[in-house]
Amino acid sequence: MEKNEPGYQQGLKRELKTSQLTMIAMGCAIGTGLFLGSGLAIQTAGPSVLVSYGIGAFIVLLLMGCLAEMTVAHPSSGSFGVIAEKYIHPLAGFLVRYSYWIANVLAVGVEVSAISVYMKYWFPSVPGIVWILVFGAVLLYVNATGVHTFATFEYWFSLIKIGAIICFILLGAYVLFSSSGNRHLGPHNLVDNGGFFPFGWKGTWIAVFISLFSFLGTELIAVTAGEAKDPDTAVPKALKATVFRLSTFYVLTLAVMLMIVPWKLAGGVNNSPFVKVMGILNIPYASGIMNFIILTAALSAMNSQLYASTRMMFSLSKAQFAPAFLGKVSKRGVPLAAVAVSALGIVLAAVVSGIFPSSSYAFMMGISMFGAIFTWLMVFISHLFFRRMWAKKGGRKLPVRMIGFPYLTLLGAVLLAGLMITTWFTDFKILLQFGIPWLLLLGIAYFLLARRNKGVDFKEESKKSENEQFK
Template sequence: MQQPPVTLKRGLTTRHIRFMALGSAIGTGLFYGSADAIQMAGPSVLLAYLIGGIVAYIIMRALGEMSVHNPSAGSFSRYAQDNLGPLAGYITGWTYCFEILIVAIADVTAFGIYMSVWFPAVPHWVWVLGVVLFIGAINLLNVKAFGEMEFWFSFFKVATIIAMILAGVGIIVWGFGNGGQPTGIHNLWTHGGFFSHGFLGMILSLQMVMFAYGGIEIIGITAGEASEPEKSIPKAINSVPWRILVFYVGTLLVIMSIFPWNEVGTAGSPFVLTFQKLGIPTAAGILNFVVITASLSAINSDVFGVGRMLHGMAGQGYAPKMFARVSRQGIPWITVLVMMFALLIAVYLNYIMPENIFLVIASLATFATVWVWIMILCSQMAFRRRLGPQQVKALAFPMPGGVLTSAAGVAFLLFIIGLIGYFPTTRISLYAGGIWVVLLLLGYGFTRRRPGDAASIS
């Protein structure tokens, strides 16, 4: 008797999915990267993060509506294909894979740098090889092992941020570590005002702020392996945005209350400075441990996200059929191995490649993030247009405001593209993105001409 084919296993709980999305959106960008946005906008950067968080929630709700309606689809590449056409699905899937591979290269490289703080005599390549093998092994076990590891990696990050916020409140209200003198919150308006660089400064900072939320889209890949997706996906999506806002806005509110905004980032990480103000001499070591776990969390999610996307695309006929193979544990093991191999090669190229060439490749991540978000929102709009009034009423997790909300989100993201083009330093990502889309169009033409592929694309 023929055995049924092995498929992906549903082993991710609400707890796993919630912390996956939370961990993906709260990374080293908060620990180190937020200083640049603060210098651009001053205290009004809080408004920018608030606006960015609202748009991130809109994107997540659009994903949630489609994921709960059709969890077996497995990825937003499939939603783009089903609602916008095969070409949209093809470009979105490969763009996401390339984006996450670039991000993973940066995460793996960062891991080597962080570890060298404690072990300066050990070559970087040892740490890179070690972390790729470690994360690869986790992803080859089963999806529950991956989810559990991701939960604990994210937990450490979240716990540190909560501790930092509580410590900051102690300094602001009771003067802990400041000779008993409360700092108050007057720093938010006494150094050039709340809008220190004018309202325009806050608007211009939005293009930096939005990428702090990059990674939230991974929640759209978990549906195929979520236990009870009709319950776990809505719970995770509804809880994550306000937590992200609390962590980002709360953290930056505390930091800019304690330190004048124009000093943030000029003398090291504000996280380290806050803990040192409390008289904790090992603050730098504590933060290094946290950013190491943040890197592990990011790499873990990167390998999972690309692996599942390639698996789904193989089923759509957009990637080699061998990527559709699944182990007895329900893991698309070939895609995991391919991602591990690609990471090792890519990190090596990162070291030997001229910096300006790598900058062009890395800038694709900026373009790719916005492309994927726009495709998610456009897919939801097209999905809604296909439904009748009764079908819309029957949706288990409908997007508030429906098509109008998604349209507002698309308009905002198009504005972000305009800001990306405005700055000479980020404009290169639009050029690189245009070249990337042309290459994908050529590749799509090739896949359509291959015998047998037309039948596999449904």
């Protein structure tokens, strides 16, 4: 084990390069949140969805600044869970890791639910549950064969969808500039049908919540840092590149889309707005090709989220917050038992799809987002504790530091807390209906676990591990 590598990492292999880290994070983030979820965001905010995604990108930028600094200090597969445990309290680490685990488990279900929607384009009569089980089995196999196989798969599939987005933007721009006389296309679509803010600032703010689902996965770089070859260099570079590229892709793509398709036609989740654009442009076979690319994007995101949930469960086991067998790895360095447990999202998606075939996507997205936003909120809070303790303990000079501390850290925390609270007054109240009981359940489980393991002082063990990091 390396000097700065605690027991949370034992057994995993450091094989990931900077380019792979970036592609993995972008692969996780560029999934149904952009290709399918954007339709729901447009339906909620209208053209002002561009502002929503801009605010979402700003929050993620603040998050990445905090996360980059802390991850370089503690490169671990437990990532922000380990950091919350060290700098706040073991209970905080317990809540963060299980919440992030469930967020990704459920996000896997969101992606696979969307896959069943995409497959209806070619096979409208085949039940969605069939595709959920088929693609779920394929990605379980990929995640069970080793981190190098996973990273290679993710790199190339991410490259395909990023290339597709660039082509979409260029094609859309060409159509807009070459059809200046077409009254159905152009910037006027951004203000027609109710103006730029047809649902007021309320709709714009609610759509920020949906936009954050699109950005879910950028934090995966922090999780993969435990298997990165050179975390000090790779993590900051990958985080900066990911945030910049995602922000550019999302805003440009949505702007082009809304200038081609009136926002009232682009909204909804029954079909991807990307496919609708291709249909309007009457490009031969383009809708089928785009549907295939979107399918690839969903598979890629699902693959990354399965990886993230697996590593978080592995970290929980190493911290004695989950059964020991979940922390064991195969000869290839893969925690197979953790992979199997993290596949629960696929099973849940199959059940929800069978019961609520028309609304499974929105339902799964709502409950998966609590764990993600709670985790992000705890990253900001952890950073406040981290910076103070790192300086007090005389920690090494880090190659990256969050600017504007503590004001920008506090701003990020306030924005996320505000979003969580306001969901109660929207169609996404399922977030708090699920989240509050979930945290209470975890709190009870933690104290029961602490009583059972009386010989292990979690707080004392955390302090010992923390002190080793400053040496």
